[in-house]
Amino acid sequence: MKYRRLGHTGLKISALSFGSWVTFRNQADVDHAAEMMAAAYDAGVNFFDNAQAYAKGESEEIMGAALKKLGWRRSSYLVSTKLYWGLHDSPLEKNTLNRKYLIESMGDCLKRMDLDHVDLVYCHRDDEETPAGEVAWAMHDIIERGQALYWGTSEWTPQRIQAALEVCEKHHLHKPVVEQPVYNLFERHRFASEYDAIYQDNAYGATTWSPLASGLLTGKYNDGIPADSRGALPHFEWLSEHLTDRDKLNKVKALVPIAEEMGASLAQFSIAWCLQNPKVSSVITGASRVSQVHENMEAMKFVDSFTPDVMEAIESVFS
Numbered sequence: 001m002k003y004r005r006l007g008h009t010g011l012k013i014s015a016l017s018f019g020s021w022v023t024f025r026n027q028a029d030v031d032h033a034a035e036m037m038a039a040a041y042d043a044g045v046n047f048f049d050n051a052q053a054y055a056k057g058e059s060e061e062i063m064g065a066a067l068k069k070l071g072w073r074r075s076s077y078l079v080s081t082k083l084y085w086g087l088h089d090s091p092l093e094k095n096t097l098n099r100k101y102l103i104e105s106m107g108d109c110l111k112r113m114d115l116d117h118v119d120l121v122y123c124h125r126d127d128e129e130t131p132a133g134e135v136a137w138a139m140h141d142i143i144e145r146g147q148a149l150y151w152g153t154s155e156w157t158p159q160r161i162q163a164a165l166e167v168c169e170k171h172h173l174h175k176p177v178v179e180q181p182v183y184n185l186f187e188r189h190r191f192a193s194e195y196d197a198i199y200q201d202n203a204y205g206a207t208t209w210s211p212l213a214s215g216l217l218t219g220k221y222n223d224g225i226p227a228d229s230r231g232a233l234p235h236f237e238w239l240s241e242h243l244t245d246r247d248k249l250n251k252v253k254a255l256v257p258i259a260e261e262m263g264a265s266l267a268q269f270s271i272a273w274c275l276q277n278p279k280v281s282s283v284i285t286g287a288s289r290v291s292q293v294h295e296n297m298e299a300m301k302f303v304d305s306f307t308p309d310v311m312e313a314i315e316s317v318f319s
């Protein structure tokens, strides 16, 4: 494992991390989750990503119980949660970043995880109806209460990140330090271009998500949706259009020889492609099995294999 500085913070985060979206509860109970987390930790992962909304709070419960079972030194790993989507269908609690929701939810997340604090708390999306100042003050207060150590954003526009940074600067508040954007071979243009000023001028960190585009970039959907895959899970039918998109599948097939030439599986190749971008602090991987964790962690070996010729070959697939 390699470690990268998370933005301008003093944290050294593992270049590969592990998240629980979809998998915890839907595909993994506490024992299975603990086995996958152990496989990641043994490979050097020190960041485990979660969110209030994942499995309606049950993902936090499972990760908390798994951490208890694993008994690792609390100072040896980072754990996160995210707030925005909410757990209840009420205007005060859904798709919001109002102060009341943020402060009350943070306490509930910690109870579910049975932790004193999380290391990172993200605003899972932006809520343009709540002023950036209200969000920044609430996140600052969460940190002052010791419930989280750092805060960040996920899928915010650069303009709103800038607005939050300015409020924090003006009032000497804890600033957001990291964005969590989607980033994979299919969805890269926003991260690759829009955020430049934020990353360069503010040394903002980036923990990126869905490196395999939900598994599409493993090649497992090339001949249809396998029965034991994310694409076949109840309640995730909305993913099937993306996972069976003919144009995307043709691109996946065209990537196979490039990955083979490198000696990597398509999953390793796709994850390593995210890692070769130095703006990425950590690539958050996901897995439903321990064998996938082992395979994905080996992606580290291929980070330096993206020569200009390889990059050109990849671009020709996507042009």
Ligand SMILES: NC(=O)c1ccc[n+]([C@@H]2O[C@H](COP(=O)([O-])OP(=O)(O)OC[C@H]3O[C@@H](n4cnc5c(N)ncnc54)[C@H](OP(=O)(O)O)[C@@H]3O)[C@@H](O)[C@H]2O)c1
Pocket: 018, 019, 020, 021, 022, 023, 027, 049, 050, 124, 154, 155, 180, 181, 208, 209, 210, 211, 212, 213, 214, 215, 216, 218, 220, 228, 229, 230, 231, 267, 284, 285, 286, 287, 288, 289, 291, 292, 293, 295, 296
């Ligand atoms: N901030 C946000 O809005 C946001 C959004 C989404 C995700 N995230 C974070 O990012 C993390 C990763 O996202 P993701 O789960 O979508 O990542 P992903 O890498 O795009 O997809 C992971 C899924 O692909 C399949 N897979 C993984 N490795 C494989 C391998 N070697 N061979 C075959 N199949 C493999 C598994 O699903 P099956 O085995 O079930 O097919 C696995 O659960 C999440 O857990 C979460 O922490 C954040």
